[in-house]
Amino acid sequence: MYRPCGVFDETYxxxxxxxxxxxxxxxxxxxxxxxxxxxLYCSGRILHFINLLGIAMITAQGLNLLTGFAGQISLGQAAxxxxxxxxxxxxxxxxxxxxxxxxxxxxxxxxxVGIIFGAPSLRIKGFYLAxxxxxxxxxxxxxxxxxxxxLTGGSQSMLVPAPKIGGFILKDQQSMFYLIIPITGLCIFLxxxxxxxxxxxxxxxxxxxxxxxxxxxxxxxKYKLLAFFICSFYTGLAGSLWAHWMRAISPDQFNLTESIxxxxxxxxxxxxxxxxxxxxxxxxxxxxxxxxxYSPYLTSFLPPQLAQDAAAGLTPFTIxxxxxxxxxxxxxxxxxxxxxxxxxxxxWPFKY
Amino acid sequence: xxxxxFLINGILVGGVYGLLGLCIVxxxxxxxxxxxxLGEMLALGAFILFTFIDTLHLPLWMGLILTIPxxxxxxxxxxxxxxxxxxxxxxxxxxxxxLALSLVMKGVIFFVxxxxxxxxxxxxxxxxxMVFGEFFLTKELIWMFFISIAVxxxxxxxxxxxxTGLFMRATAEGHDVxxxxxxxxxxxxxxxxxxxxxxxxxGGIMLGNRFGLGIGTxxxxxxxxxxxxxxxxxxxxxxxxxxxxxxxxxxxxxxGYLDPKLSEVTPYIVLLLILLIRPEGLFGLKRIERI
Numbered sequence: 001m002y003r004p005c006g007v008f009d010e011t012y013x014x015x016x017x018x019x020x021x022x023x024x025x026x027x028x029x030x031x032x033x034x035x036x037x038x039x040l041y042c043s044g045r046i047l048h049f050i051n052l053l054g055i056a057m058i059t060a061q062g063l064n065l066l067t068g069f070a071g072q073i074s075l076g077q078a079a080x081x082x083x084x085x086x087x088x089x090x091x092x093x094x095x096x097x098x099x100x101x102x103x104x105x106x107x108x109x110x111x112x113v114g115i116i117f118g119a120p121s122l123r124i125k126g127f128y129l130a131x132x133x134x135x136x137x138x139x140x141x142x143x144x145x146x147x148x149x150x151l152t153g154g155s156q157s158m159l160v161p162a163p164k165i166g167g168f169i170l171k172d173q174q175s176m177f178y179l180i181i182p183i184t185g186l187c188i189f190l191x192x193x194x195x196x197x198x199x200x201x202x203x204x205x206x207x208x209x210x211x212x213x214x215x216x217x218x219x220x221x222k223y224k225l226l227a228f229f230i231c232s233f234y235t236g237l238a239g240s241l242w243a244h245w246m247r248a249i250s251p252d253q254f255n256l257t258e259s260i261x262x263x264x265x266x267x268x269x270x271x272x273x274x275x276x277x278x279x280x281x282x283x284x285x286x287x288x289x290x291x292x293x294y295s296p297y298l299t300s301f302l303p304p305q306l307a308q309d310a311a312a313g314l315t316p317f318t319i320x321x322x323x324x325x326x327x328x329x330x331x332x333x334x335x336x337x338x339x340x341x342x343x344x345x346x347x348w349p350f351k352y
Numbered sequence: 353x354x355x356x357x358f359l360i361n362g363i364l365v366g367g368v369y370g371l372l373g374l375c376i377v378x379x380x381x382x383x384x385x386x387x388x389x390l391g392e393m394l395a396l397g398a399f400i401l402f403t404f405i406d407t408l409h410l411p412l413w414m415g416l417i418l419t420i421p422x423x424x425x426x427x428x429x430x431x432x433x434x435x436x437x438x439x440x441x442x443x444x445x446x447x448x449x450x451l452a453l454s455l456v457m458k459g460v461i462f463f464v465x466x467x468x469x470x471x472x473x474x475x476x477x478x479x480x481x482m483v484f485g486e487f488f489l490t491k492e493l494i495w496m497f498f499i500s501i502a503v504x505x506x507x508x509x510x511x512x513x514x515x516t517g518l519f520m521r522a523t524a525e526g527h528d529v530x531x532x533x534x535x536x537x538x539x540x541x542x543x544x545x546x547x548x549x550x551x552x553x554x555g556g557i558m559l560g561n562r563f564g565l566g567i568g569t570x571x572x573x574x575x576x577x578x579x580x581x582x583x584x585x586x587x588x589x590x591x592x593x594x595x596x597x598x599x600x601x602x603x604x605x606x607x608g609y610l611d612p613k614l615s616e617v618t619p620y621i622v623l624l625l626i627l628l629i630r631p632e633g634l635f636g637l638k639r640i641e642r643i
Binding site: 067073075117119120123124126127128130131132134135138139142146257260263264267271305306308309310312313314315316317318319320321323324327328331 | 614
């Protein structure tokens with residue numbers, strides 16, 4: 001990690017601290033206070049959006065660990081989200097487990113499914129691995145739609161009860177906010193620590209060159225499968241939250257386009273950068289919400305059928321264009337821009 | 353007897369899958385990019401013919417002839433605008449670029465042709481059924497199979513006897529070596545994409561004639577091409593047709609004997625097994641990695 005001029009570490013404890021300076025502490029406390037009191041002065045729609053961001057953030061951080069840090073590609077992210085959502089729904093509705101048991105169990109189930117589809121990564125990489133995870137993207141929704149339709153409701157949507165913790169029933173956006181945001185924070189904190197541990201270093205070595213990593217004593221099988229497990233675990237957690245937050249899930253919520261979006265988020269944000277992923281999630285979700293809100297106005301001059309088609313085409317077109325432009329013009333993503341602008345303000349009024 | 357019926361159906365459909373696989377193999381062989389946007393390329397080709405013969409009321413033969421240069425230009429532009437700036441970038445960039453391309457093309461198709469599934473104003477291929485003893489065959493499928501085979505033969509001849517074909521084979525061997533021997537590799541990339549777009553248009557027209565034209569139908573058929581190429585090996589043109597036949601037969605047998613719904617995912621289950629057992633496919637090149 002690059003440090004600005006004049007910041008020194010005098011003790012070992014200071015060297016490994018996540019929150020480093022007094023300014024950081026002040027900013028963090030203010031930020032946390034603002035975040036946690038948000039429901040007091042925000043409307044339900046904004047809270048809804050923030051909850052959506054929180055869930056997407058968990059998924060994207062998991063994918064970033066797999067793709068950005070460990071260098072393995074997953075095109076099946078939405079399918080693993082579906083595994084988490086459906087296993088949590090089945091566990092609460094048909095098995096009758098309480099929500100606080102179903103949440104971690106569905107994450108573990110998703111993690112195990114992730115290991116199954118990640119297993120080919122031991123022998124293949126690149127496009128072949130993309131294909132293996134793409135297979136997950138088709139097989140898992142098919143299983144949800146066609147096997148045991150009496151439990152999942154097939155292609156119809158399945159209703160999920162509101163989560164109940166102790167005596168509290170979390171049924172509005174406000175209470176879900178206090179469930180989702182702490183979990184998101186915890187997930188980000190854990191990944192932040194993980195990537196600078198032995199495991200994280202091993203992931204980086206595998207990403208840069210897995211053969212070379214193996215030569216240096218990294219157990220490829222263990223760490224590749226671990227990367228898939230952690231990624232799918234996070235995704236399953238997000239899926240479970242998604243199911244109990246949306247309260248109705250159907251297989252078409254977990255399609256290939258959704259998976260491409262998650263990859264798009266980490267590309268826009270900057271691969272292998274945690275703050276970058278946060279930017280990417282925010283950027284793509286805001287674009288999405290802008291399009292869905294304003295496309296009726298943009299297309300209102302067209303005849304109704306045409307307007308509907310144009311509005312439907314606007315989202316994939318814009319997101320695809322954004323991903324392409326970022327790939328071509330700024331492959332290091334928003335994280336790189338963030339570093340540049342930070343350096344600019346730090347050095348101002350000097351150029352360098 | 354039922355078995356033979358399923359086998360023949362599988363072989364006929366498999367030929368078309370092989371053709372789709374050929375598009376992917378062609379691009380992968382010379383540019384090392386896996387084209388995930390194949391489905392939208394198929395749909396685009398079919399919709400262009402639709403525009404010529406339905407909106408502009410041209411006769412069918414003229415529409416077909418005009419589709420050729422238009423799809424060549426589209427393939428060229430796709431390469432020029434999106435893939436060329438990414439030459440030399442990591443592999444994820446190439447994957448994401450074609451995935452993003454598929455989103456962009458889907459958006460364009462929504463803008464221009466709308467979402468409902470439509471069909472050509474006239475049948476492109478004769479559609480009546482034929483009865484041979486106990487077999488039922490539709491003429492359409494037989495036509496589709498033989499057109500696919502014709503394209504295969506044409507491509508093989510093209511690779512063997514034309515200069516561009518020779519350059520493409522050289523580029524497939526190694527980009528640097530080809531460039532060092534005086535081949536303009538970037539031009540070859542563009543030519544490959546143009547050619548693949550043409551083949552995709554042929555496939556799209558045939559499939560659109562059978563299943564209807566729509567952003568919902570054609571990409572769904574196209575994703576069957578992915579197991580096909582993995583089965584045959586990403587580098588092998590001959591492997592594409594054999595992979596196509598195998599996937600077609602498997603799908604037909606599973607659909608006939610076990611469960612029609614299961615046949616949708618059979619190719620993917622086979623794909624996972626292939627990847628675990630023989631990752632380079634039947635005829636693919638085994639890569640030896642060095643540090």
